[in-house]
Amino acid sequence: xxxVTQMEGPVTLSEEAFLTINCTYTATGYPSLFWYVQYPGExxxxxxxxxxxxxxxxxxxxxxxxxxxxxxxxxxxxxxQVSDSAVYFCALRSAxxxxxxxxxxxLMVKP
Amino acid sequence: xxxxxxxPRYLITVTGKKLTVTCSQNMNHEYMSWYxxxxxxxxxxxxxxxNVEVTDKGDVPEGYKVSRKEKxxxxxxxESPSPNQTSLYFCASSPRMGGYEQYFGPGTRLTVT
Numbered sequence: 001x002x003x004v005t006q007m008e009g010p011v012t013l014s015e016e017a018f019l020t021i022n023c024t025y026t027a028t029g030y031p032s033l034f035w036y037v038q039y040p041g042e043x044x045x046x047x048x049x050x051x052x053x054x055x056x057x058x059x060x061x062x063x064x065x066x067x068x069x070x071x072x073x074x075x076x077x078x079x080x081q082v083s084d085s086a087v088y089f090c091a092l093r094s095a096x097x098x099x100x101x102x103x104x105x106x107l108m109v110k111p
Numbered sequence: 112x113x114x115x116x117x118x119p120r121y122l123i124t125v126t127g128k129k130l131t132v133t134c135s136q137n138m139n140h141e142y143m144s145w146y147x148x149x150x151x152x153x154x155x156x157x158x159x160x161x162n163v164e165v166t167d168k169g170d171v172p173e174g175y176k177v178s179r180k181e182k183x184x185x186x187x188x189x190e191s192p193s194p195n196q197t198s199l200y201f202c203a204s205s206p207r208m209g210g211y212e213q214y215f216g217p218g219t220r221l222t223v224t
Contacts, residue, residue: 004153043201043215044154091152098169099213101153
């Protein structure tokens with residue numbers, strides 16, 4: 001079946017540091033890929049998405065590129081802020097329309 | 112305001128006492144689903160519904176029931192809750208099947224003692 005693997009956290013960075021959160025997936029066919037963010041005490045919000053190979057999703061300074069050859073969708077940001085502290089989930093949606101999530105990666109940004 | 116609402120937000124109950132968590136969306140979405148979130152496991156889908164009167168099992172349906180009698184509502188029913196159903200539950204909706212964004216509710220934290 002489909003699966004998503006994320007790097008385990010927590011990831012602790014200083015403000016303005018470069019962020020990478022790795023995500024790899026296993027799926028049949030050509031899934032759509034997503035990054036969701038969950039701020040403390042809230043539900044998940046879509047951060048960005050990519051629906052086909054080589055697409056780059058971007059939002060709020062975050063980027064991720066759909067790499068079919070490496071089955072990856074790594075999340076990056078050039079300069080993190082304290083307000084970026086949250087849990088980040090990588091997810092895929094395959095033909096069956098079910099969303100499959102990774103385990104989540106907690107990011108903590110220190111001033 | 113477009114939103115997904117869930118009630119209650121917090122619930123502590125005892126083993127075997129039937130409960131219902133309600134979910135409602137005001138966006139006229141066809142697709143709705145329920146997830147549970149557990150540490151290290153991410154979100155796992157419990158049930159989903161593609162439209163009124165159409166529901167199907169997700170990855171972890173055991174011990175849960177759902178119904179979809181109206182487009183806007185998708186309640187989650189635990190007929191006989193057990194401690195292993197202690198979790199954080201999220202309802203979500205999207206316009207229809209496919210690569211659409213899912214909109215999540217604020218979550219319901221359930222504790223079963």
